[in-house]
Amino acid sequence: MSNKSDQPSVQRRQFIGGTIAAAGALTLAPGVILHAASDGDKATSGASSKHRWGMLIDANKCADGCSACVDACNSEHGLTDLGRPETDAVWIRPVKLRDKQTGHVDRLVMMCQHCEHPPCVDVCPTNASFKRIDGVVLVDRHRCIGCRYCMMACPYKARSFVHEALSEQSVAAPRGKGCVESCTLCVHRIDAGEMQTACQEACTKEGHGAIVFGDLKDPNSEISRMLKSHNSVQIRADLELNTGVRYLNL
Amino acid sequence: MRSSLISNRLLIILLAALLLPAMQAFAESRYVTKNSKAASMESCVAPTDVIRRNHMDFLQHSRDDTVRDGVRGLKYSLSECIDCHASRDAKGQGVSVTAEGEFCQACHGYVAVSPACFQCHRTTPEENGSGNSLGYRLDAHSRALDLQQPAGR
Amino acid sequence: MSKMYYRELYCGSPVRFWMGLTLLGAIIAVGLGAAYYMEHQGHWVTGMSNQIVWGLPHVFAIFLIVAASGALNVASIGSVFGGPLYKPLGRYSALLAIGLLVGGLIVLVLDLGRPDRLIVAMTEYNFKSIFAWNVILYSGFVAIVAVYLWTMMDRSMEKFKRPLGFAAFFWRIALTTGTGSIFGFLVAREAYDAAIMAPMFVIMSFSYGLAFFIITLIAAYIWGDREIGVYRLTKLKNLLGVFVGAVLYFVLAYNLTNLYVAQHHGIERFILLDGGIYTMMFWVGQILIGSIIPLFLIYSPAFENSRWAIAVASIAVLIGGFFQIYLIVIGGQAYPMNLFPGKEIIETGFFDGQIINYVPTFPEAALGVAGMAVSLALVAIGARVFKVFPETLED
Numbered sequence: 001m002s003n004k005s006d007q008p009s010v011q012r013r014q015f016i017g018g019t020i021a022a023a024g025a026l027t028l029a030p031g032v033i034l035h036a037a038s039d040g041d042k043a044t045s046g047a048s049s050k051h052r053w054g055m056l057i058d059a060n061k062c063a064d065g066c067s068a069c070v071d072a073c074n075s076e077h078g079l080t081d082l083g084r085p086e087t088d089a090v091w092i093r094p095v096k097l098r099d100k101q102t103g104h105v106d107r108l109v110m111m112c113q114h115c116e117h118p119p120c121v122d123v124c125p126t127n128a129s130f131k132r133i134d135g136v137v138l139v140d141r142h143r144c145i146g147c148r149y150c151m152m153a154c155p156y157k158a159r160s161f162v163h164e165a166l167s168e169q170s171v172a173a174p175r176g177k178g179c180v181e182s183c184t185l186c187v188h189r190i191d192a193g194e195m196q197t198a199c200q201e202a203c204t205k206e207g208h209g210a211i212v213f214g215d216l217k218d219p220n221s222e223i224s225r226m227l228k229s230h231n232s233v234q235i236r237a238d239l240e241l242n243t244g245v246r247y248l249n250l
Numbered sequence: 251m252r253s254s255l256i257s258n259r260l261l262i263i264l265l266a267a268l269l270l271p272a273m274q275a276f277a278e279s280r281y282v283t284k285n286s287k288a289a290s291m292e293s294c295v296a297p298t299d300v301i302r303r304n305h306m307d308f309l310q311h312s313r314d315d316t317v318r319d320g321v322r323g324l325k326y327s328l329s330e331c332i333d334c335h336a337s338r339d340a341k342g343q344g345v346s347v348t349a350e351g352e353f354c355q356a357c358h359g360y361v362a363v364s365p366a367c368f369q370c371h372r373t374t375p376e377e378n379g380s381g382n383s384l385g386y387r388l389d390a391h392s393r394a395l396d397l398q399q400p401a402g403r
Numbered sequence: 404m405s406k407m408y409y410r411e412l413y414c415g416s417p418v419r420f421w422m423g424l425t426l427l428g429a430i431i432a433v434g435l436g437a438a439y440y441m442e443h444q445g446h447w448v449t450g451m452s453n454q455i456v457w458g459l460p461h462v463f464a465i466f467l468i469v470a471a472s473g474a475l476n477v478a479s480i481g482s483v484f485g486g487p488l489y490k491p492l493g494r495y496s497a498l499l500a501i502g503l504l505v506g507g508l509i510v511l512v513l514d515l516g517r518p519d520r521l522i523v524a525m526t527e528y529n530f531k532s533i534f535a536w537n538v539i540l541y542s543g544f545v546a547i548v549a550v551y552l553w554t555m556m557d558r559s560m561e562k563f564k565r566p567l568g569f570a571a572f573f574w575r576i577a578l579t580t581g582t583g584s585i586f587g588f589l590v591a592r593e594a595y596d597a598a599i600m601a602p603m604f605v606i607m608s609f610s611y612g613l614a615f616f617i618i619t620l621i622a623a624y625i626w627g628d629r630e631i632g633v634y635r636l637t638k639l640k641n642l643l644g645v646f647v648g649a650v651l652y653f654v655l656a657y658n659l660t661n662l663y664v665a666q667h668h669g670i671e672r673f674i675l676l677d678g679g680i681y682t683m684m685f686w687v688g689q690i691l692i693g694s695i696i697p698l699f700l701i702y703s704p705a706f707e708n709s710r711w712a713i714a715v716a717s718i719a720v721l722i723g724g725f726f727q728i729y730l731i732v733i734g735g736q737a738y739p740m741n742l743f744p745g746k747e748i749i750e751t752g753f754f755d756g757q758i759i760n761y762v763p764t765f766p767e768a769a770l771g772v773a774g775m776a777v778s779l780a781l782v783a784i785g786a787r788v789f790k791v792f793p794e795t796l797e798d
Contacts, residue, residue: 042323043321043322043323043324043325044320044321044322044323045321046315046319046320046321046322047319047320070752082447084447085754086452086453086454086754087446087447087452087453088453089453090453090752090753093751093752093753093755094750094751094752095742095743095748095750095751095752095753095755096748096749096750096751097743097746097747097748097749098746098747098749099745099746100745100746100747101745105749106746107750110742110753110755119589119590119591121529122529122531122532123531123532123533123534123588123589124529124532124534125524125527125528125529125532125534125535125538126523126524126527126528126529126535127527127528127529128523128527130318132318132319132320133319134320138317140314140317140318141317141370142313142314142317143520143523143527144516144517144520145515145516145517145518145520145521145523145524146515146516146517146518146520147515147516147534148456148457148516149532149534149585151453151456152456152457152589152591152592152736153589153590153591154591155590155591155740155742156742157454157740157742157753157755159453160453161446161453161456161516162445162516163445163446163447163452163453164444164445164446164447165369165445166370167372167373168372168374169370169371169372170372170376171329171372171376174370174371174372175370176369176370176371177369177445177516178369178442178445178446178515178516178517179370179516179517180516187320188322190320191320191321191322192322235742235743236742239590
């Protein structure tokens with residue numbers, strides 16, 4: 001890996017020469033230069049269809065009163081609490097359930113389920129909601145016009161709308177007023193090769209280990225092995241969305 | 251008639267004589283803010299004239315690669331623009347590139363073009379924001395490749 | 404039948420026209436100011452939230468868009484189905500349709516999170532999205548109806564009138580199908596996800612559009628000191644009665660289906676019994692004001708030739724229609740999604756399982772009303788510069 005500012009000064013001097021020469025080069029060059037943009041020497045290879053990222057959440061291990069994963073998610077992505085729960089962004093949320101018949105109580109966390117057939121992607125008029133080739137469902141904020149149709153369509157209520165102007169966002173998660181957003185499965189970490197989401201890291205650190213993240217297409221990954229040996233469920237399985245997030249003991 | 255023609259010609263020559271050095275000086279000048287990393291560097295990631303003219307295209311091209319295809323660490327990266335070009339205040343804190351007279355604002359204010367980038371992207375270098383800076387992540391990436399990716403956690 | 408002359412609509416007094424236009428302009432100005440305020444501050448200043456993502460502006464917008472396609476019906480009956488009584492009303496019908504649609508679209512666009520990026524909606528299409536289709540359907544509607552209006556007004560274009568009338572008619576059916584499908588295609592929420600939404604929206608558009616047509620027609624003829632015959636109004640009134648009845652039938656079918664399916668008992672209980680304000684809106688707004696009162700006024704022999712009864716019935720249909728859309732848009736979101744069947748939610752970080760309270764704010768209402776004002780202003784200006792109204796509509 002060479003260092004970042006590797007432009008030799010000689011090359012620059014040659015290139016500029018005089019203002020006229022530079023102007024001539026500029027009028028000819030743009031098309032060529034544009035393509036040069038994609039071959040930065042430290043660029044990663046990007047998402048691959050060899051993987052499908054997913055998560056497994058064990059309802060038995062999700063501890064009462066714990067908010068480690070939520071806090072970690074908030075700090076990782078710079079989600080700030082403005083004291084307005086109706087409009088504050090929520091990417092991951094704890095839910096506690098009681099069975100109406102049996103009284104059995106479950107606790108789990110809900111977030112974007114990263115469906116194989118995501119309704120939010122179907123309804124998005126501008127292709128801003130999209131599914132990456134490795135199964136991560138994202139919002140491309142460069143295209144989102146803020147129509148909120150995806151929020152109407154999501155069966156998991158996983159999405160939030162940014163209701164106010166923001167500043168000092170996290171570099172990992174640029175976000176701004178008027179766009180919709182949701183759990184990114186810590187895609188910035190995945191792209192950097194770090195196989196651990198912020199929520200999983202926090203949950204493990206707390207000693208609960210209720211969240212397992214991994215590659216659903218790799219039969220040897222922990223998540224695949226656990227899914228094979230345990231009975232897991234999808235939330236709203238009736239919709240046949242084939243979610244990337246699954247639950248144990250629910 | 252004739253005399254006015256001459257004076258017109260004279261005027262043009264005079265204007266050109268005045269403007270050319272000014273234009274040349276502008277093209278040669280380096281607008282970098284004091285106390286920024288960029289101030290200590292010879293050149294940007296591409297020759298200054300190229301960057302001046304095409305930075306928006308570079309960034310626009312990279313953004314789709316990164317957001318939609320997950321390609322990171324491209325040569326042209328907005329967060330690196332900010333890291334390098336934001337000036338530092340007396341306490342060493344990064345100053346917003348969109349503040350009055352700062353790197354992005356200075357030119358964009360002059361040409362009356364408002365960049366939409368900063369409705370979503372931060373305008374100051376991220377100091378130690380929970381270890382999210384791209385450099386750190388990419389180091390992790392190369393580590394992970396060397397280690398052959400341990401399964402699961 | 405004697406020859407029909409059309410003339411620009413001049414008010415009895417010019418002052419009245421300009422005062423009216425100024426008033427509409429003021430309402431529009433307030434609405435634009437409200438939109439700017441909401442966009443500048445962000446949507447947190449509205450009653451909308453992450454739970455109620457579409458609020459009052461959407462109610463206004465959808466109401467106007469649905470009514471727009473219905474307003475074209477009179478023209479369609481005239482040139483597609485050959486109803487001689489309706490023919491002289493065709494031009495105004497087309498003008499009103501364009502006006503209502505533009506008013507609705509303005510509200511829709513100004514409530515986007517990023518209206519400045521509207522261009523993206525025209526350069527990036529996801530053809531699986533009914534919204535993307537609607538962008539085409541709505542703009543196409545304006546274009547087709549504008550040309551249709553031209554063929555009705557220009558004798559040299561007369562030969563294209565019928566084909567364009569047909570095109571406009573099918574396009575408007577597609578448009579309302581598309582609008583209804585916005586909700587029909589949503590599997591997530593219990594109030595939606597029903598194929599009946601599309602035809603129900605079509606029939607709703609017939610009803611609201613005709614009501615809009617009748618009330619503005621009467622107003623225009625009073626405004627311009629022109630005559631309008633009772634016989635013609637009675638014809639329109641009877642048609643309105645059929646449409647109101649048809650809407651009621653669709654509402655019945657929709658609710659009966661839901662009542663039969665155990666999974667949907669919750670939402671039905673919410674609408675019909677214990678939904679508080681939404682239950683009120685259904686029974687009082689939609690059923691009493693929007694259906695029973697107009698049906699009574701339309702079919703009671705006591706009001707057979709009363710213009711006022713026709714006017715009041717039309718207004719009641721519009722009020723009821725507004726509540727109906729409100730109930731569909733807001734009520735459908737206020738009722739919680741059932742993520743965990745058979746379980747009750749005892750703790751949540753995101754309002755799961757709770758009925759959501761939505762209180763619209765003034766800016767939202769101002770934007771919505773401004774949309775209506777845009778429609779009326781366009782119609783007022785259009786009627787003034789084009790020959791859309793017959794000099795007299797005496798029987």
